[in-house]
Amino acid sequence: xxxxxxxxxxxxxxxxxxxxxxxxxxxxxxxxxxxxxxxxxxxxxxxxxxxxxxxxxxxxxxxxxxxxxxxxxxxxxxxxxxxxxxxxxxxxxxxxxxxxxxxxxxxxxxxxx
Amino acid sequence: xxxxxxxxxxxxxxxxxxxxxxxxxxxxxxxxxxxxxxxxxxxxxxxxxxxxxxxxxxxxxxxxxxxxxxxxxxxxxxxxxxxxxxxxxxxxxxxxxxxxxxxxxxxxx
Numbered sequence: 001x002x003x004x005x006x007x008x009x010x011x012x013x014x015x016x017x018x019x020x021x022x023x024x025x026x027x028x029x030x031x032x033x034x035x036x037x038x039x040x041x042x043x044x045x046x047x048x049x050x051x052x053x054x055x056x057x058x059x060x061x062x063x064x065x066x067x068x069x070x071x072x073x074x075x076x077x078x079x080x081x082x083x084x085x086x087x088x089x090x091x092x093x094x095x096x097x098x099x100x101x102x103x104x105x106x107x108x109x110x111x112x113x
Numbered sequence: 114x115x116x117x118x119x120x121x122x123x124x125x126x127x128x129x130x131x132x133x134x135x136x137x138x139x140x141x142x143x144x145x146x147x148x149x150x151x152x153x154x155x156x157x158x159x160x161x162x163x164x165x166x167x168x169x170x171x172x173x174x175x176x177x178x179x180x181x182x183x184x185x186x187x188x189x190x191x192x193x194x195x196x197x198x199x200x201x202x203x204x205x206x207x208x209x210x211x212x213x214x215x216x217x218x219x220x221x222x
């Protein structure tokens with residue numbers, strides 16, 4: 001059984017650019033959630049996808065968008081990057097929408113200059 | 114508004130001493146509460162959830178709805194317990210999650 005993987009590990013962008021982060025769910029998991037973790041803070045919920053549909057969203061602007069593919073892998077897209085978007089982005093998968101145990105990936109460290 | 118509060122950013126205890134990591138929450142409904150842990154150089158992982166009512170690695174947590182608390186306790190701390198601990202909450206539908214800011218626990222040998 002493979003765990004949750006994320007790519008890339010690190011990324012540097014400049015303000016105003018767009019970025020795409022990728023996540024492969026744990027085998028058999030159909031639900032994926034994305035989180036933003038700023039330095040010294042806890043993870044903040046961005047959104048959740050269940051069977052390719054957005055199922056819940058936190059307090060993030062529309063320039064944060066996502067996709068989930070038929071194989072349940074996922075992307076997080078951020079447009080018009082701002083300096084405050086610099087953070088660790090975590091992906092977590094779970095077995096089912098009603099199963100709350102989440103399995104986290106190692107994260108992608110995004111730096112916006 | 115939903116919120117999870119962990120009042121202590123840092124907590125140090127001696128090996129063998131009891132440890133309690135505090136967590137308070139506010140939620141308009143029936144939440145599910147969790148403790149997640151992140152050991153050095155490892156991923157965030159679930160430690161325990163209140164509905165399981167189980168003890169993991171000697172840790173327990175009781176949901177106190179009257180005090181809206183979900184404190185994590187262990188009677189005798191071990192060095193391997195040193196880690197970052199996050200309290201988390203989800204709504205009944207499981208499509209919203211809120212984490213606290215975390216408590217870094219150091220167990221002194």
